[in-house]
Amino acid sequence: MKFDPVEPGIYPELIYPAYKSTVKRGPQQPALRIEAPVPTSRNIVAGPHILLPHDTDLTAHGASEPLGEKIVVTGRVVDEDGKPVRNSLVEVWQANSAGRYWHSRDQHAAPLDPNFHGLGKMLTDDDGRYRFVTIKPGPYPWGNHDKAWRPAHIHFSLFGNVYAQRLVTQMYFPSDPLFDYDPIFQSVPDEAARQRLISRFSMEQTVGGEMLGYEFDIVLRGRNATPMGL
Numbered sequence: 001m002k003f004d005p006v007e008p009g010i011y012p013e014l015i016y017p018a019y020k021s022t023v024k025r026g027p028q029q030p031a032l033r034i035e036a037p038v039p040t041s042r043n044i045v046a047g048p049h050i051l052l053p054h055d056t057d058l059t060a061h062g063a064s065e066p067l068g069e070k071i072v073v074t075g076r077v078v079d080e081d082g083k084p085v086r087n088s089l090v091e092v093w094q095a096n097s098a099g100r101y102w103h104s105r106d107q108h109a110a111p112l113d114p115n116f117h118g119l120g121k122m123l124t125d126d127d128g129r130y131r132f133v134t135i136k137p138g139p140y141p142w143g144n145h146d147k148a149w150r151p152a153h154i155h156f157s158l159f160g161n162v163y164a165q166r167l168v169t170q171m172y173f174p175s176d177p178l179f180d181y182d183p184i185f186q187s188v189p190d191e192a193a194r195q196r197l198i199s200r201f202s203m204e205q206t207v208g209g210e211m212l213g214y215e216f217d218i219v220l221r222g223r224n225a226t227p228m229g230l
Contacts, residue, residue, distance in 0.1 A: 007223045009190030018183035020144055044159050046089040046123055056122045058092075058134040062115025068097025068135035070211040073199065076128045077158060079165065080222025084128025091121040091157040092132060099140030099152075108141055133211065139178060151178040151185060155229065158218060165220040170229040172198045173214070188227045196226050 015026035054060040059070060077085040095101050095118060098110040102117045118137075122130050137152045153170045160166060172185065179185050188194045196219070205213025218226045 007225070010188070010193045010223075010225050010227050012187035012189070012227065016183065016187040018145075019187055044088070044161055044163065046087060046159070048123065050089070051121065051123065055120050056132045058094075058116065058118060058120045058132065060133075061117050062113075064115055066096065066113050066116035066135050068113075068116075068138075070133065071136050072131065072133050072205055072207060072211050072213050073154065073171070073216060074129065074131040074202075074205055074213070075199075075216040075218060077124050077130065077160075077218045077220065078128055079160075079220050080225070084124070084126070085161055085165070085220060086124055086126050086128060088124045088128075088161055089121065089159045090124060090130045092119070092134075092154055094118045094134065094154040095137040095140055097135050097138050099138030099150075110138070110140065136173070139176075144183065147181075149178055149181070151176040151182050156218070158220065160220045167218070167220055167226065168229055169218070169226055170197060171216045174198055174201055184229065193225075193227050196224070197229075 015022050017023055059066050077088060077090065079085055093101075095106075096110075096113045096116045098113070100106055100108060100110040100112060102112065102119075116135055118134075120132050120134065122132055124130050134154070137154060139149050139152050142148050142150050151172050153172050156167075156169050156171060158165070158167045158169075170184070172179070185194060185197065188197070199214040199216040202213040202215045205215060207213065220226070
C-alpha cells in the first residue's frame with residue numbers, strides 16, 4: 001500500500017477560528033512527520049465477536065419503536081486505490097430525531113427518546129460494504145455563536161485495515177439549509193471534498209414502505225479521501 005502525502009484542501013485546519021473551541025484545543029506547533037513503517041503497515045484485525053445483537057439496527061434497542069423517520073444507511077469503504085477495505089470496524093453515533101444525544105452533557109431543551117440511544121457498530125463485508133438501520137437525526141443548537149445550529153449528521157469512526165487509515169468523520173444529508181452556516185462543515189477548505197461528506201438519497205436502498213435509503217461511500221486516504229470531522 002502506498003502512503004501518499006495528504007492532498008491540500010481535503011482536511012480541515014486543526015485551528016479554525018470560526019469553530020471556537022479549536023482555538024483553545026488545537027496544537028500551536030506544526031505537526032512532525034514520524035517515519036514508522038511497521039506501525040502504519042501492520043494489519044488491524046477485528047472479529048465478529050465484538051458485535052452485539054442489534055448493533056446494526058439502532059432502532060431495536062428499546063421496548064418499542066423509536067420516534068422519527070426510520071432510514072437505512074449503506075455504502076462502501078475503500079482505500080486510495082479504490083480497493084475494498086474488508087472486515088473493518090465501523091462505529092456510528094448520533095442524536096435522536098429531536099436533535100438530542102443520549103449523553104449527560106447534552107442538556108438542551110429537546111426530549112430524550114427511551115427507545116433510541118444512537119449507538120451502533122458493524123464490520124465491512126468482502127466488498128467493503130457496511131449497512132445499518134437508524135432514525136434520521138435532527139439538527140441541534142450547539143452554542144458556538146449566535147443562532148448556531150448543526151446540520152443533521154451521523155458520526156463515523158473507521159479503523160481501516162492499517163493504522164494510517166484511521167478516520168473519524170461525519171455524514172450529512174442532502175440539501176440541508178444549514179450547510180452555509182455551519183463552521184464545522186465549512187472548515188473543509190475544498191468544495192469537492194465537502195461534497196463527499198454528504199450522503200446520497202437512494203431509491204434502490206429504500207425498503208418498501210418501511211424506510212428511505214441513503215448511500216455514503218468512504219475513501220480512506222488519497223486524493224479522493226473522505227475528510228475528517230473536526
